[in-house]
Amino acid sequence: MPRVQCRERYQLPVKFDFRVWFPMHMSIQLKRMIGKLRTVDLIVEVHDARVPITGRNPQFYSSLYAVRPHILVMNKMDLINENLRKPIEDYYRDNGITNLVWTNCKKRLKKPLVDLQNMMLRCLREEPRFNRTVKTEYQVMIVGIPNVGKSSLINSLRLTNLGNNQKAVEEGSRPGVTVRVQNRVRIFDQPPIYIVDTPGVLNPLARDADGAMKLALCNLILESATQIHYVADYLLYWLNKTGDYSYVEIFNLKNGPSDNIHKVLLDICQSNDIRFQSYIAGQRAERWDIDRAAKSFTNMFRNNKLRNHCLDIDLLLDYMNKDE
Template identity: 35%
Template sequence: MKPALRALSPASWRQSFSLDGRDVARWFPGHMAKGLTKMRSSLRRVDALVEVRDARIPLSGRNPLLQESLGLKPHLLVLNKMDLAELSAQKKIVQRLEAEGLRNVVFTNCVTDENVRQVIPMVTDLVASSYRYDRQEDPEYCIMVIGVPNVGKSSLINSLRRQHLCRGKATRVGGEPGITRAVMSRIQVCERPLMFLLDTPGVLAPQIESVETGLKLALCGTVLDHLVGEETLADYLLYTLNRHQLSQYVRHYGLAGACDDITSVLKQVAVKLGKTQKVKVLTGTGAVNVLQPSYSAAARDFLRAFRSGLLGPVMLDQDVLQSCPPSSDP
């Protein structure tokens, strides 16, 4: 059962998110454009695609350009970071993805290797059902791993190597976008069957379909925070948590209660964490030192807590799922 927010009518919370003139940046660096071009040119030596998305944004976390450019190959969708996602509507997520033509879906957590063992058998079956010639004549599999930045593509590769080869990292991972900047050479992840993966840079669409989608992508770390604004992202996170009646942030920071005003929340967080600094303020009797909360430091911690799961599992695409037609299943 979800913890209750303070006793306020639903109308007391924001029903929409206003940017108030704040600009949400587009992020399409040169290495992304070059990476997409190289990915297209590498398709002829690829047997299948493994697309990785963040499980918190299973619908918003796609790049239409990848589907349009690379969609002719057998396709497995991996919804990673399942431990951070609220998955009570998992069946509905799968149904919605199937309606979009994505019929091969697996939820994973590459940190704990949960469900990762399903990936290679599923890819092998996909390739076998898609090719008419005998695979015994060409026993090697070459699979391209694709997705937007910071969804765990490199982590998936390293997880597969741990499980199937008992080897360490073959590719760098990080908590921010842009770690992988080029289509790399083949990385072996399995002996039987002999399978190699191509790690690729995360690629965003040059024009994100809506501001709301852009904010969801940014919350999950697909763009550098300062390009959108840490306090803007923190405000959108607060709006989302309150709208879905998720009050774990209140307990995590020991706040007096749930609140829909980001300035008030960040001020309380800054004081709780000791993120304050002395500033001189002129008064009628002279200058005095007062403690000023660091709103940017509080916003960074608020985002970090969300991304590491300390504020509880969240489904950022809940509004999109609610707009889906009801299932016809009995």
């Protein structure tokens, strides 16, 4: 299939307001997290492997990691090509992060969880405890942006170590389920280790359209703050940019690939008979359901129907080619 002439870069409308995807509770809860640091021995940061570089909150480093040992957990590892793991590890090693673990909390694979446990125990035993030297128990804080699997990780660790299948913290498939710093949960008996769940906190200073849409596509930002048509348009841009035209076959598009989201969504409606009924002046009429088509298009990525789900592949390629 011939390549489509693609936009050089993705742009959001001028009227788009980035402030809507940083709710007030995020800044309040970050301050509470900082206030709890005196009682914390280790920070575990969870991130989505589909955006291994994009979206990590720099405020976490300046406020949390700089004063406590830190482990970076790349969750949802099954959603990216295994060959990308080493370049990602190399990237973070070059940026001073050596404690990196891959997990899949949804499937609760045992080996990744054991790897994380061993790394946590090593960090807790090797790092100085400062004002907590007299304590016989350890306390871990889990942080990250929304919907990356923080609560799932806590429940998985609890099940693996204590055999307790009852969920200690609520999990959700949408961002914003945890909105405040939670009470601590026991995840180890020997030594006694407790973990504190925290709400997802985005970077309030981020104004990068590309990064924002990557997070929205991975369902890491509330959809109401980004609008589904913008997200669908970004996915189309990204697919065409990477030369992936599988969406044409998936939706049986009669007009082939295009860089125009309006044409693609209309083609999806016409090729798959996606309509809705409306009433105008008391008369029933059928129209193409463009909103449902946009939702179906983005779900193609979210439901793992594509061959590549790492949205940071361009950033990784730039990193790997930087010395050439």
